[in-house]
Amino acid sequence: MADNRWIDVNAIARELLFYNSTDPVFVVDPSGAAIETNPAAADLLRREADPEAPLSAFGELGPIIRYLAAHGSLPDVTDIQLGHRHFAVRAHAISLGAGQKQVGWAVALLDVTVQKIAAEKAIAAEQMQAQFLATVSHELRTPLTVINGALGLLLQGGAKVSDAQKARLLAKAAGGSETLTTLVNDLIDTQSLSSAEFSIDLQPAALAPLVQKAVARAESLQPEKDIRFRCEMPETVLTVQADAERLGQVFGNVLSNAVKFSAPGGQVEVSLQQSEGMAHVQVSDSGCGIPPGAEEQVFAPFSQVDGSDTKVAYGSGLGMHITRQILDRHGGSIRYVSAPGVGTTFTISLPLVA
Secondary structure: OOOEEEOOOHHHOOOHHHHHHHOOOEEOOOOOOOOEEHHHHHHHHHHHHHOOOOOHHHOHHHHHHHHHHHHHOOOOEEEEEEEEEEEEEEEEEEEOOOOOOEEEEEEEEOOHHHHHHHHHHHHHHHHHHHHHHHHHHHHHHHHHHHHHHHHHHHHHHHHHHOOHHHHHHHHHHHHHHHHHHHHHHHHHHHHHOOOOOOOOEEEEEHHHHHHHHHHHHOOOOOOHHHHHEEEEEOOOEEEEEHHHHHHHHHHHHHHHHHHHHHOOOOOOEEEEEEEOOEEEEEEEEEOOOOOOOHHHHOOOOOOOOOOOOOOOOEEEEEEEHHHHHHHHHOOOEEEEEEEOOEEEEEEEEEEEOO
């Protein structure tokens, strides 16, 4: 008794839970029709459901309600999505007492959106780790095999190995060592991208010399492929705010890809242009091209468009991911147009200094 009145505390508590719960609760009859809803359920129906449709036709909840009415229990899988939220469905039978006639169910939707997102992130992280291990182990093995093979032949051949043969074997070992160095640097950069260790020192810089320097370096890549370079630079000096070393890394990554995916004897065209306050560096190759819809894969970490064992071009799958991150920090962007069997043109855009 309170204030000279009899109070049914249990009934008040039940009403408080029903009407104040943030989880949607439906009271349904034996046929699955909704008899009553709490405010959270009514709000969900207003936002996501057809006002004329019965509860048994409400999105992913509908099939569960129909199963409940037909079998008197929930199906094995009760996780559903309504709008942008994820729910776990729970049903409690309403009867007149133990062993008495069942008159319906109280169906509660427990919001598990946060848990679902956390689980998806954990799965994505696990997949990323597996992809990382697979990529690194595979890409380490190739240059190590070249280095070990070249050094082994030098050691075993002794005086029988001519000077020309020694030079070729040493060149192979040096190339393998350079590949390993690039892979390790890419891994370090990828790790530091999300931390303060990845520093960008922006200073006014003329763009053309940076591009020409990167092209000169690219000309020494895979000399056996005999890739020809055509470079067009404007007479006007185009100046950008840039970290010269990091921007050189961007141009190097894009040019390296152009050489890597070009056929022997192919040509890579490089041009520098400006429009509407932006400088645009274009790198075009006549290689194998990129399939439609592969943009996310092109710029994702540890990802390559051709991930098969028979691919002809190898790499960490980190270069284009790092490139986009560096350009983001410069206020720039990178995009491409491509057609399989025709070639690819990457365009790097950077804001000009006013």
